[in-house]
Amino acid sequence: MLEIWTEKYRPKNLDEVVGQKTVIPRLKSYVKSGNMPHLLFAGPAGVGKTTCAIALAKEFFGENWRNNFYELNASDERGIDVVRVNIKEYARTAPIGGAPFKIIFLDEADALTSDAQAALRRTMEKYSRTCRFILSCNYSSKIIEPIQSRCAVFRFTRPSEEEIMEYLQRIVKGEGIDIDEEALRQIAYVSEGDVRKAVNTLQVAASFSEGKKITLKTIFEATAMADPEDIKNMVGKAMNGDFIEARKILDKLLIDQGLSGEDIIKAIHRVVIDEPGIKEEKKIALLERIGEADFRIVEGSNPRIQLEALLAAFALI
Numbered sequence: 001m002l003e004i005w006t007e008k009y010r011p012k013n014l015d016e017v018v019g020q021k022t023v024i025p026r027l028k029s030y031v032k033s034g035n036m037p038h039l040l041f042a043g044p045a046g047v048g049k050t051t052c053a054i055a056l057a058k059e060f061f062g063e064n065w066r067n068n069f070y071e072l073n074a075s076d077e078r079g080i081d082v083v084r085v086n087i088k089e090y091a092r093t094a095p096i097g098g099a100p101f102k103i104i105f106l107d108e109a110d111a112l113t114s115d116a117q118a119a120l121r122r123t124m125e126k127y128s129r130t131c132r133f134i135l136s137c138n139y140s141s142k143i144i145e146p147i148q149s150r151c152a153v154f155r156f157t158r159p160s161e162e163e164i165m166e167y168l169q170r171i172v173k174g175e176g177i178d179i180d181e182e183a184l185r186q187i188a189y190v191s192e193g194d195v196r197k198a199v200n201t202l203q204v205a206a207s208f209s210e211g212k213k214i215t216l217k218t219i220f221e222a223t224a225m226a227d228p229e230d231i232k233n234m235v236g237k238a239m240n241g242d243f244i245e246a247r248k249i250l251d252k253l254l255i256d257q258g259l260s261g262e263d264i265i266k267a268i269h270r271v272v273i274d275e276p277g278i279k280e281e282k283k284i285a286l287l288e289r290i291g292e293a294d295f296r297i298v299e300g301s302n303p304r305i306q307l308e309a310l311l312a313a314f315a316l317i
């Protein structure tokens with residue numbers, strides 16, 4: 001059976017979590033004291049919110065942590081009924097096996113309607129003797145104020161490229177993968193701080209390479225991603241007024257490699273942002289044009305025409 005690496009290599013304790021340098025010590029201090037308040041984990045996807053909730057449960061409850069840990073996803077079972085029925089049912093019974101409390105982990109809590117949040121708030125108060133809530137969300141501003149003020153708020157941030165590399169190296173070692181350093185760095189770079197995405201990309205590349213060495217090229221092929229060198233080249237040619245050459249590269253990306261207009265625009269955007277050789281005023285003008293082309297492509301306009309128009313605009317700027 002195919003094992004999913006995000007699960008296989010999910011950190012087993014708080015020490016294995018990468019990044020989150022302000023979060024981890026605070027969580028550990030709860031474990032040390034044997035108690036914790038309700039918690040609110042806010043931050044982007046794939047940076048360790050669920051992982052930390054599970055790790056906390058393991059540290060508090062030990063081997064049988066599952067007995068006292070209840071996870072539900074607010075966006076699957078949206079609305080007030082979930083809070084009324086499921087959570088209450090679970091919250092009202094005593095913790096099992098002498099644990100000091102149970103943990104209810106409510107993922108994507110910002111998907112709850114404000115009515116459901118109000119009901120949740122009452123439940124949190126009523127059962128706070130036996131239950132601790134951990135709410136996770138992308139934006140804490142979407143959680144009603146009375147809940148926020150009852151929780152200790154933790155802001156999860158995107159781990160750095162180095163931190164993601166460190167984590168990927170563990171998997172590389174564990175799986176005995178043969179991979180170039182620059183390929184691994186590329187995975188960390190394109191994941192933009194989303195560790196889940198980085199792990200999934202590594203797994204796709206590994207299955208794509210069928211045991212052979214994973215190179216930078218493997219990554220581009222496996223992920224249907226534009227090679228930044230091609231994009232840099234294309235943008236450079238366009239900016240130097242060599243429109244014909246720029247267009248040739250565009251054709252290669254669109255036709256030979258079958259990349260989508262949206263993927264190419266995204267790659268152009270990143271190259272322009274990261275390229276130190278482009279002056280600030282120029283960057284601003286380019287970004288504005290990129291934004292416009294992106295919008296039009298998303299709205300269903302012909303990607304090839306839009307990308308050609310973009311290259312033409314680059315030549316004029």
Ligand SMILES: Nc1ncnc2c1ncn2[C@@H]1O[C@H](COP(=O)(O)OP(=O)(O)O)[C@@H](O)[C@H]1O
Pocket residue numbers: 005006007009010011016017018019020044045046047048049050051052159167195196197199
């Ligand atoms: N900070 C991190 N340290 C180590 N692995 C991480 C981290 N964040 C995410 N991961 C990896 O990504 C997977 C998904 O992380 P998860 O905690 O579920 O993210 P989310 O913040 O979306 O809840 C984990 O199983 C793990 O493999």
Ligand SMILES: [Mg+2]
Pocket residue numbers: 049050051107136
């Ligand atoms: Mg999660």
